[in-house]
Amino acid sequence: MSEAQAEQGASTLNVSRTGAKSQRYRDVLIALIAFTVLASLPMLTSSKFLLDFVIRCSAYGLFATSLNLLVGYTGLTSFGHGMFFGLGAYGYGLVMQKTGVSIPVAFVATLLITLVVATVIGAICVRLKEIYFAFVTLAFQMLIHSTILSWVSLTGGDQGLRGGIPRPAFLGIDLSNHLHLYIFSCALLVIGLLLMRQIAQSPFGYTLRMIRDNAARASFVGIDVYRAKLTIFVLAALFASVGGMIMALFVSGAYPEFAYWTISGEGIFINMLGGVTTFLGPMVGTVLLLILNDTVTRFTEYHGIVLGIVILFFAIGLRKGLMDFAYEWYAQRRDRERG
Amino acid sequence: MDLDALTGCLASSACLVTQTTSGLIIGMLLFLVAVGLTLIFGVLKVVNFSHGAFYMFGAYFAMTAYQLTGSFALAMFCGAAGTAVIGLIFERVFMSRVYGADVLMQLLVCYAFVLIFDDVVRMIWGPEFKSMGMPAAFQVMPLFIAGGVVPPYYLLLIGVALAAALILGLGLARTRIGKVIRAAAHNPGMVSALGINTGLIYGGVFALGGMLAGLAGALAAPVRSLTPGMGFSVLIESFIVTVIGGMGSILGALIGALLIGLIRSFGSLGFPLFTEGLMYLFMVIVLVSRPSGLFGKEVA
Numbered sequence: 001m002s003e004a005q006a007e008q009g010a011s012t013l014n015v016s017r018t019g020a021k022s023q024r025y026r027d028v029l030i031a032l033i034a035f036t037v038l039a040s041l042p043m044l045t046s047s048k049f050l051l052d053f054v055i056r057c058s059a060y061g062l063f064a065t066s067l068n069l070l071v072g073y074t075g076l077t078s079f080g081h082g083m084f085f086g087l088g089a090y091g092y093g094l095v096m097q098k099t100g101v102s103i104p105v106a107f108v109a110t111l112l113i114t115l116v117v118a119t120v121i122g123a124i125c126v127r128l129k130e131i132y133f134a135f136v137t138l139a140f141q142m143l144i145h146s147t148i149l150s151w152v153s154l155t156g157g158d159q160g161l162r163g164g165i166p167r168p169a170f171l172g173i174d175l176s177n178h179l180h181l182y183i184f185s186c187a188l189l190v191i192g193l194l195l196m197r198q199i200a201q202s203p204f205g206y207t208l209r210m211i212r213d214n215a216a217r218a219s220f221v222g223i224d225v226y227r228a229k230l231t232i233f234v235l236a237a238l239f240a241s242v243g244g245m246i247m248a249l250f251v252s253g254a255y256p257e258f259a260y261w262t263i264s265g266e267g268i269f270i271n272m273l274g275g276v277t278t279f280l281g282p283m284v285g286t287v288l289l290l291i292l293n294d295t296v297t298r299f300t301e302y303h304g305i306v307l308g309i310v311i312l313f314f315a316i317g318l319r320k321g322l323m324d325f326a327y328e329w330y331a332q333r334r335d336r337e338r339g
Numbered sequence: 340m341d342l343d344a345l346t347g348c349l350a351s352s353a354c355l356v357t358q359t360t361s362g363l364i365i366g367m368l369l370f371l372v373a374v375g376l377t378l379i380f381g382v383l384k385v386v387n388f389s390h391g392a393f394y395m396f397g398a399y400f401a402m403t404a405y406q407l408t409g410s411f412a413l414a415m416f417c418g419a420a421g422t423a424v425i426g427l428i429f430e431r432v433f434m435s436r437v438y439g440a441d442v443l444m445q446l447l448v449c450y451a452f453v454l455i456f457d458d459v460v461r462m463i464w465g466p467e468f469k470s471m472g473m474p475a476a477f478q479v480m481p482l483f484i485a486g487g488v489v490p491p492y493y494l495l496l497i498g499v500a501l502a503a504a505l506i507l508g509l510g511l512a513r514t515r516i517g518k519v520i521r522a523a524a525h526n527p528g529m530v531s532a533l534g535i536n537t538g539l540i541y542g543g544v545f546a547l548g549g550m551l552a553g554l555a556g557a558l559a560a561p562v563r564s565l566t567p568g569m570g571f572s573v574l575i576e577s578f579i580v581t582v583i584g585g586m587g588s589i590l591g592a593l594i595g596a597l598l599i600g601l602i603r604s605f606g607s608l609g610f611p612l613f614t615e616g617l618m619y620l621f622m623v624i625v626l627v628s629r630p631s632g633l634f635g636k637e638v639a
Binding site: 071077124127128130131132134135136138139140142143146147149150152157261265268269272302303304305307308309311312314315316319 | 386433436437440442443444446447448450451452453454455457458459461462575578579582586610612613615616619620622623626627630631
């Protein structure tokens with residue numbers, strides 16, 4: 001279900017630009033509060049499990065939210081978005097292992113690699129529509145996965161990138177310290193989400209919604225649909241790549257599973273679980289899926305059945321994500337109060 | 340990369356025959372799965388991501404039937420008929436609820452069932468690798484064609500798949516039911532207005548697609564090992580086949596399956612680690628040059 005369908009019957013889209021500046025201040029404020037809360041979490045609890053959970057949420061959350069920029073905002077159903085998650089993890093790990101540069105340099109280098117790869121792949125993919133776009137992205141994902149498996153001398157093949165990724169200290173930040181790693185991941189998550197929010201609320205973001213709802217009309221009013229789609233494809237890839245880098249930092253390695261299609265499948269599932277109508281839906285979905293995975297695997301070996309039934313509940317029962325559901329419920333109540 | 344092995348094989352007739360037959364049986368099994376997929380997409384406009392599970396069920400049903408009765412023919416029948424029933428129930432109870440919904444919804448329902456079906460198989464038959472074993476009737480001397488070894492069972496497999504292709508093609512083109520199915524694919528509203536039960540047709544087509552995948556699984560059971568999740572790689576490959584051949588085209592599925600089968604069998608000689616990569620590369624090339632596939636009608 002796209003955002004458009006969920007919004008049918010809802011109030012008209014508020015696109016006035018006068019409130020844009022105050023909205024931006026509000027977003028920055030929320031981001032600061034969120035970061036403060038996350039950063040003070042280690043003071044309240046010493047549970048390594050909980051902190052690890054937040055780090056994993058950062059990695060998957062950035063990935064899932066960036067996928068929502070494509071699926072929810074632009075209507076590009078990518079089945080291969082996970083390739084950039086894997087690319088980020090492998091790119092970062094390889095740059096660190098092979099060159100020994102400092103972590104920020106490796107980050108920028110990995111982003112540049114992702115930029116180039118995503119531009120090439122995107123230029124081919126966004127020409128196609130709907131199911132064909134989905135298939136060709138899936139094919140590229142599997143192509144990258146096969147390349148990782150077969151290029152053993154560089155990537156370690158099916159064993160993954162082992163031997164640990166060095167974490168030299170920079171600017172007083174020592175990422176081999178668990179607490180530093182935690183704060184660093186939270187910062188990346190909050191900054192990433194804030195940037196994506198700015199993209200989504202910018203005029204460009206509304207252009208994307210227009211392309212999703214009616215590409216032909218967008219084209220008639222003079223929008224270069226191809227270029228807009230390619231731009232968001234590359235931008236989303238960059239954020240997914242950051243997610244992959246957090247993951248590589250966290251596990252101190254990179255594994256072929258990071259580039260396997262199941263990562264893309266999980267990303268789509270997260271989006272459905274949380275809902276694509278709201279910006280934070282995918283983030284809620286990430287937390288839900290990770291909790292679900294952790295608890296279900298602890299209680300039963302048949303976690304496929306449990307997960308499957310949960311998916312069925314959302315797909316056939318609710319027919320929308322959790323945040324979509326909450327948002328509609330809230331909107332209905334508000335309308336009723338207004339009479 | 341091992342190009343010497345590839346050129347060496349192409350130069351010897353024995354190797355050529357062996358590799359071609361192995362490519363053909365991969366292709367024929369893929370065709371049976373892919374043609375069901377393409378049929379379901381053509382008529383129901385649904386991409387059945389759980390199609391691999393039907394292949395898996397077919398294989399497990401055939402194995403159990405063979406172990407119980409010892410009859411190979413009965414094993415084939417159980418594999419095909421059992422999956423047809425599952426397909427019918429699956430379509431009527433679950434898939435029919437998400438027609439017209441977003442592709443993502445359909446995908447999720449199928450994804451849920453991939454997870455559920457895999458676990459069901461794990462519960463019933465256990466997680467370990469199983470093997471059905473070659474039926475006694477086919478434990479005979481292999482044939483030698485131009486120096487290459489061809490097990491007789493391979494010939495049966497290719498024959499059955501070709502027969503299925505022929506029956507399906509002719510059935511759709513020439514019979515009344517085929518005509519109704521094609522009409523339902525074209526304009527279900529009109530077909531329904533003419534007093535034909537489209538729900539029945541949808542269920543039937545889904546059952547037919549499931550049956551073909553089940554037949555493929557049953558045919559593959561003697562030559563492949565059985566494991567929960569075995570349907571997945573077949574599913575991905577048959578997707579590649581349908582995309583290359585063109586969604587909804589039976590001829591396309593046949594040609595696509597044979598191409599992928601040959602790429603796999605010869606690719607494994609020249610590029611042992613990159614065989615899968617070759618398939619995806621081929622898919623990318625086809626999609627970019629002809630988005631609707633080699634035999635697809637609509638241009639995306």
